[in-house]
Amino acid sequence: MSEIVFDNVWKEYGDQIVLEKISLTIAPRAFVALVGPSGCGKTTFLKMLLGEEAPTQGQITIDGVPLVAEPGPDRGVVFQRYSVFPHLTVLGNVLLGKELRAAPVTARLFGAARRAARDEAMALIAEVGLAGSEDKYPAQLSGGMQQRLALAQALIMRPKVLLLDEPFGALDPGIRADIHVLMKRLWHETELTVVMVTHDMREAFTLGTRVIAFERPRDRPEERERYGALLSRDIDIWPPRIAGAPLSNTPDQDDLVTPLDHGQDDLAPTQGV
Amino acid sequence: MRWINRKPGPGVRTMLMLAPFVLLVLAYGLGSMARLSDNPSDKLLPALGTMVDAINRMAFVPDVRTGEYVLWSDTGASLGRLSIALGLSTLIALVTGMLVGMLPYVRALLAPFIATISMVPPLALLPILFIVLGLGETAKIALIVIGVAPAMIRDLALRVQELPREQITKAETLGASSWQIALRVVLPQILPRLITSLRLQLGPAWLFLIAAEAISADSGLGYRIFLVRRYLSMDVIFPYVAWITLLAVITNFALDRLRIAVFPWSNLEAR
Numbered sequence: 001m002s003e004i005v006f007d008n009v010w011k012e013y014g015d016q017i018v019l020e021k022i023s024l025t026i027a028p029r030a031f032v033a034l035v036g037p038s039g040c041g042k043t044t045f046l047k048m049l050l051g052e053e054a055p056t057q058g059q060i061t062i063d064g065v066p067l068v069a070e071p072g073p074d075r076g077v078v079f080q081r082y083s084v085f086p087h088l089t090v091l092g093n094v095l096l097g098k099e100l101r102a103a104p105v106t107a108r109l110f111g112a113a114r115r116a117a118r119d120e121a122m123a124l125i126a127e128v129g130l131a132g133s134e135d136k137y138p139a140q141l142s143g144g145m146q147q148r149l150a151l152a153q154a155l156i157m158r159p160k161v162l163l164l165d166e167p168f169g170a171l172d173p174g175i176r177a178d179i180h181v182l183m184k185r186l187w188h189e190t191e192l193t194v195v196m197v198t199h200d201m202r203e204a205f206t207l208g209t210r211v212i213a214f215e216r217p218r219d220r221p222e223e224r225e226r227y228g229a230l231l232s233r234d235i236d237i238w239p240p241r242i243a244g245a246p247l248s249n250t251p252d253q254d255d256l257v258t259p260l261d262h263g264q265d266d267l268a269p270t271q272g273v
Numbered sequence: 274m275r276w277i278n279r280k281p282g283p284g285v286r287t288m289l290m291l292a293p294f295v296l297l298v299l300a301y302g303l304g305s306m307a308r309l310s311d312n313p314s315d316k317l318l319p320a321l322g323t324m325v326d327a328i329n330r331m332a333f334v335p336d337v338r339t340g341e342y343v344l345w346s347d348t349g350a351s352l353g354r355l356s357i358a359l360g361l362s363t364l365i366a367l368v369t370g371m372l373v374g375m376l377p378y379v380r381a382l383l384a385p386f387i388a389t390i391s392m393v394p395p396l397a398l399l400p401i402l403f404i405v406l407g408l409g410e411t412a413k414i415a416l417i418v419i420g421v422a423p424a425m426i427r428d429l430a431l432r433v434q435e436l437p438r439e440q441i442t443k444a445e446t447l448g449a450s451s452w453q454i455a456l457r458v459v460l461p462q463i464l465p466r467l468i469t470s471l472r473l474q475l476g477p478a479w480l481f482l483i484a485a486e487a488i489s490a491d492s493g494l495g496y497r498i499f500l501v502r503r504y505l506s507m508d509v510i511f512p513y514v515a516w517i518t519l520l521a522v523i524t525n526f527a528l529d530r531l532r533i534a535v536f537p538w539s540n541l542e543a544r
């Protein structure tokens with residue numbers, strides 16, 4: 001499967017310590033929601049997991065194997081913006097991963113191979129609710145549709161791990177709820193460990209099996225450079241959500257978001273008074 | 274309403290667009306008339322009719338010595354040089370620009386060098402080119418390439434680097450190699466910009482072409498202008514300048530249409 005382990009990971013940019021002492025084990029098929037104030041290092045954390053940035057200290061392993069220092073096809077990613085290619089149609093975007101994998105030199109597929117890949121891509125496009133838009137360019141899609149496309153594009157590679165950096169942060173609430181339903185279904189149906197950065201507590205508790213928070217314990221201006229953010233909260237959602245068992249004991253569907261306000265109180269000690 | 278929010282309608286827009294051109298012709302006509310009424314043999318601002326005669330002579334009457342239609346053979350010679358030079362520049366700019374933009378090693382090697390080369394005034398090199406490459410076509414083409422390629426390379430390299438890092442990362446997570454990223458992510462997104470870059474270099478390219486033709490050639494639009502200058506033939510020079518301008522305007526427009534036709538996505542409003 002795909003157990004991700006952070007072993008005492010530190011990240012510094014020059015003199016600035018961004019993250020400190022991050023030790024964390026992410027179980028296979030978990031859906032980890034990562035929250036924290038802006039600038040506390042959430043994206044940095046994700047970049048390290050992606051292989052785009054290397055830890056200054058410590059080690060990250062997936063299934064016991066140290067992470068290669070480059071992004072690769074075992075880890076898919078969706079960013080808030082620029083995740084899809086503006087010069088390719090919806091179909092072209094989803095097909096791209098298959099073409100890259102199958103044709104090292106031309107990076108294009110022809111004939112029967114193309115038809116097979118196309119069928120798979122079309123199925124995935126329908127799955128994310130974009131059937132009928134195959135020939136549109138991303139600029140002709142709404143923000144929500146673009147993010148659906150980005151999900152389909154990442155999932156066609158069947159990655160073990162899917163990394164999401166505030167993927168739905170720019171969407172309207174209604175559209176966001178729809179895409180949450182989709183995200184949940186994809187997580188249930190695909191062999192996938194998800195790590196999602198969000199600034200929306202509600203989203204974190206709606207989707208996650210586990211919510212972790214980063215926070216800087218020392219945040220006075222003169223301290224900011226020498227002290228990074230720590231992993232300050234680690235909450236397992238109760239009752240547990242289990243991947244592949246969407247109809248298990250709890251009604252954990254999207255519309256039921258009651259535990260949210262409690263969740264927020266839990267994370268913001270100053271609010272309780 | 275603020276002036277920044279007032280917009281002309283289609284009719285007014287067309288009128289405004291034409292006004293400066295009409296005014297220019299009008300001003301010329303008046304100036305020409307004034308001078309000619311003082312001195313009918315004045316050559317500086319020939320009457321429009323005289324220019325029509327000249328155009329007729331250059332374009333539609335074969336030259337007595339060579340039997341060629343001078344305007345067309347000049348145009349052919351100039352456009353031939355220009356297209357070879359611009360084709361070469363485009364190719365060089367595409368390959369080098371992508372390498373510099375994508376590969377940190379090539380960037381470290383070439384970026385400062387190209388930045389330096391692009392500061393050399395090409396016209397100052399012209400005598401060297403004529404000495405080294407002879408007075409033939411090679412030197413003229415080389416001048417244009419040296420004049421426009423560095424700017425195009427830098428422009429393209431910058432555009433490549435401006436591609437959102439997220440896109441490159443995304444391609445990597447789709448398993449793309451450097452070559453595949455160049456082929457499927459960078460190249461198609463840079464081609465529309467290459468066309469735009471080429472359009473922006475049309476002006477400099479004509480400048481270098483005419484400079485080279487003025488100094489050494491036996492045909493070409495620039496050659497003709499500098500040849501008839503000896504006889505103060507403003508009636509030929511003015512139409513030639515207008516013709517060169519028209520050619521450049523048409524090329525500019527056609528290249529933009531080409532970009533939109535081949536890369537329709539490049540004209541969609543980015544979100």
Ligand SMILES: Nc1ncnc2c1ncn2[C@@H]1O[C@H](COP(=O)(O)OP(=O)(O)O)[C@@H](O)[C@H]1O
Nearest residue numbers: 013014018036037038039040041042043044045
């Ligand atoms: N490439 C970089 N170079 C220097 N500092 C960086 C770089 N990337 C991020 N940082 C700094 O690291 C901190 C965390 O950034 P980031 O991970 O983007 O925060 P978040 O995603 O939680 O808002 C910020 O203070 C930011 O300025």
Ligand SMILES: [Mg+2]
Nearest residue numbers: 042043044165
């Ligand atoms: Mg961020």
